[in-house]
Amino acid sequence: GEDVEQSLFLSVREGDSSVINCTYTDSSSTYLYWYKQEPGAGLQLLTYIFSNMDMKQDQRLTVLLNKKDKHLSLRIADTQTGDSAIYFCAESHLDGGYNKLIFGAGTRLAVHP
Amino acid sequence: DAGVIQSPRHEVTEMGQEVTLRCKPISGHNSLFWYRQTMMRGLELLIYFNNNVPIDDSGMPEDRFSAKMPNASFSTLKIQPSEPRDSAVYFCASSFAVTAPMNTEAFFGQGTRLTVV
Numbered sequence: 001g002e003d004v005e006q007s008l009f010l011s012v013r014e015g016d017s018s019v020i021n022c023t024y025t026d027s028s029s030t031y032l033y034w035y036k037q038e039p040g041a042g043l044q045l046l047t048y049i050f051s052n053m054d055m056k057q058d059q060r061l062t063v064l065l066n067k068k069d070k071h072l073s074l075r076i077a078d079t080q081t082g083d084s085a086i087y088f089c090a091e092s093h094l095d096g097g098y099n100k101l102i103f104g105a106g107t108r109l110a111v112h113p
Numbered sequence: 114d115a116g117v118i119q120s121p122r123h124e125v126t127e128m129g130q131e132v133t134l135r136c137k138p139i140s141g142h143n144s145l146f147w148y149r150q151t152m153m154r155g156l157e158l159l160i161y162f163n164n165n166v167p168i169d170d171s172g173m174p175e176d177r178f179s180a181k182m183p184n185a186s187f188s189t190l191k192i193q194p195s196e197p198r199d200s201a202v203y204f205c206a207s208s209f210a211v212t213a214p215m216n217t218e219a220f221f222g223q224g225t226r227l228t229v230v
Contacts, residue, residue, distance in 0.1 A: 008155075031217070042117075042204055042221030043156075088156060092217055098144065098163045099210045099217040105155025 004104040006089050011110045018076040020107045022089030025070065029091040032065060034074045037086040037106065046087070047074075076109075084111045119205050119222035126229055131193040134225045137186055138207030146219065147180055147190050148204040156204075162188065163210060195229045202226050 006022040024032065030051050035043040049056045049063045049072075056063045062075040076083055086106040093100045118137040126132050138145050146161040160170040165182045173180070177196070182188040192199055206219040 033218075040223075042223050043206075043219075044221070045218050048218075098168060099208075100158075100161060100169065101146070101206075101208075101217065101219050102158065103148070103156045106150075 004089055004091055004102050006087075006104040006107050008105065009108050009110070011112065012079050014079060014081060014111055014113050016079055018074075018079045018083065018109055018111075020074045020076075020087050020089075020109065022072040022074075022104055023070055024072065024089070024091045024102075026091055026093050026102070027067075027070065029093060031092040032063075032072050033088075033090040033092070033101070034061075034063065034072075035088040035090060035103070037088065039085070043088060079109075079111050081111050081113075084109055117205055117207050117220050117222035119203075119225050121225060122223060123226045124228070126195055126227070128196055128229055129194045130229075131191065132195045132199075132227060132229075134190040134203050134205075134227070136188045136190075136205030136222060138188070138205070139220055140186065142207035142209050142220075143185070144208045144210040144217075144219075145182060145188050146206040146208075147188070148206065150202045150204060150224070151200075159190070192227075195227075197229045200228050 003025045012018045033048040034046045036046045037043045060077045064073045086108050088106045089104040090101045120135045147159040150156045159172045160180045162182045180190045202224045204224045206221045208219045
């Protein structure tokens with residue numbers, strides 16, 4: 001089956017690191033994604049990782065992938081108030097020959113002073 | 114390209130009325146997705162199309178919901194009759210999907226906030 005799970009809320013202090021976790025079930029997923037949704041807007045792609053990688057770094061963002069445990073995480077270093085948003089984990093799943101994106105429910109990140 | 118365009122941005126309707134949400138995907142994209150977002154259930158995939166053909170509608174909650182894609186540049190999601198529990202933000206997304214495991218970024222519209230009273 002296809003299922004992506006993530007915790008619903010995370011609260012961090014400005015300047016600290018945030019770690020958002022996600023688990024997925026489809027071991028054949030070839031790409032895993034993090035999307036960001038700011039208030040009143042649609043989702044936008046933040047970063048992605050190919051399944052043969054275990055880490056990807058992009059400025060303040062670090063994605064870690066543990067394929068054995070089907071666990072994905074997003075670390076945001078030096079978290080700022082502008083990082084307050086909902087973060088969605090997603091896996092790419094082949095269905096009927098086409099790629100289908102399955103999203104988690106989203107983790108609401110609140111950054112406080 | 115202007116991105117994925119959804120209309121209306123906000124819709125308030127009375128219970129029992131028909132509601133039609135509209136989506137224009139990005140030109141050249143061949144996959145279109147309809148999602149529903151609520152506080153209780155997060156983001157749920159309702160239905161998706163490839164090359165205008167519905168591939169998977171298992172997420173459509175009830176027969177009151179229907180979706181069409183008459184051509185590559187337009188899709189509708191219809192709720193008839195609407196109920197208060199249908200209140201949510203409905204997102205349309207499009208992507209260029211290929212029949213192979215490749216990177217598939219989905220581009221989302223701004224969403225339609227539906228309130229059924």
